[in-house]
Amino acid sequence: MRRLAPYQSGLWLAEYGDVRCQLCRIYRSTPQFHLPQNHSSAIPPNNHSFFTKLRQHVNDRFNSGLLCSHCHHSLAWLPKPFEVDIAAGTVLSIQAATYYDYPIRQAIRAFKHHEDMTKLPLLLHVLRQLPRPQGCHRDNSVIVAMPTTNKRLVKRGFDPVSILAAQLSKHWHIPLWHGVERIDNTVSQQGLTRAERLSNLVNAFALIEIPPVKRLILFDDVATTGASLQALGRTLYSQSFSLVGLNSQSTSRYQLSAYALAHGSQL
Structure with a gap:
């Protein structure tokens, strides 16, 4: 059996080793087959896979989900999309x-x-509540995770956005693309005003x-004002377009x- 990465071990421990709701920590979690399913675009797994059989065995044994029914329903409504300008x-x-509110905020932190x-x-x-972009699939789209700086990666020891993006990639069956890098002279966006965020991200x-494809799906963990995604976009x-020599038309x-x-706000 191959060795699990630390974050994979955390997935198994939290998902199958605790029958309390992972959000409110008060009520018992509800088995997933008792909860209404959201618009999932996942392709059925290979039933002959070892890890699929192991997951089914553990699922049958504990027969519990992650959330109570109340918390599950509280996450069923997506926030309204918002827009930022990236060009004229x-x-x-x-x-x-x-939303970046209690108790999700505490879990993210x-x-x-x-x-x-x-x-x-x-x-x-929570991430799996996102609907896959209409018309996007593995042959015409890529996911672009918000890159981190080398300095921040060394200091933190892992890249949380990349871990989340990798799981979203598996869920949507759309590959990740690592064609953008972040310059090391930018500081953390947390606690900055929108004007400071935009200034901090110039040439970031x-x-x-x-x-490699025409549909680029940008991803970040928390979009406060959208400044980071705006700069990346x-x-x-x-x-x-300058790399391939295309004109504005x-x-x-x-x-x-x-x-x-x-x-939401990070304050």
Whole structure:
């Protein structure tokens, strides 16, 4: 049996080792087959896979889900999408799975800042409420996770956005693309005003290769004002066309959309 990564162990422990609701921590969790299913686009797994059989065995044994029915229903309504400008006459639509409020806020902070992997199953449950972009599939789309700086990666020791994006990639069956890097001279966005966020993100990203497809799905964990996704979108919109030598009339060939785990104030 192959060795599980730490975050994978956290997934199993939290998902199958605790019968309390992972959100409110008060009521018992409800088996997933008792909960109404959201618009999932996942392809049925390979029933002959070892890990599929092991998961089914553990699921049958514990027969519990992640959330109580009340908390599950509280996450059933997606926030209204909001838009940010990325070029003259061009906007980027950002859809979040939930709001950055208590108790999701505490779960995200525990995962991001304290590497609490037991919060990951809850965050993935929330993330899976996002509908896959219409018309997008593995042959015409890629997911672009918000890149982090090398300095921040060394300091934190892991990249929470990449972990979430990898799970979203598996859920939607759309590959990740790592063609953008983040410059090390930017600071954390947390606690900054919108004007400070925009100023901090000027020239924060650089394209290192041409996008392989025309549909680019941007992803971040928390979209507060949308400034980070806006800056990333502007980089993809402008630099990708200069790399391939396209003129402004051809830029409509690329379609950009953005998704986030949560939307709201970080204060």
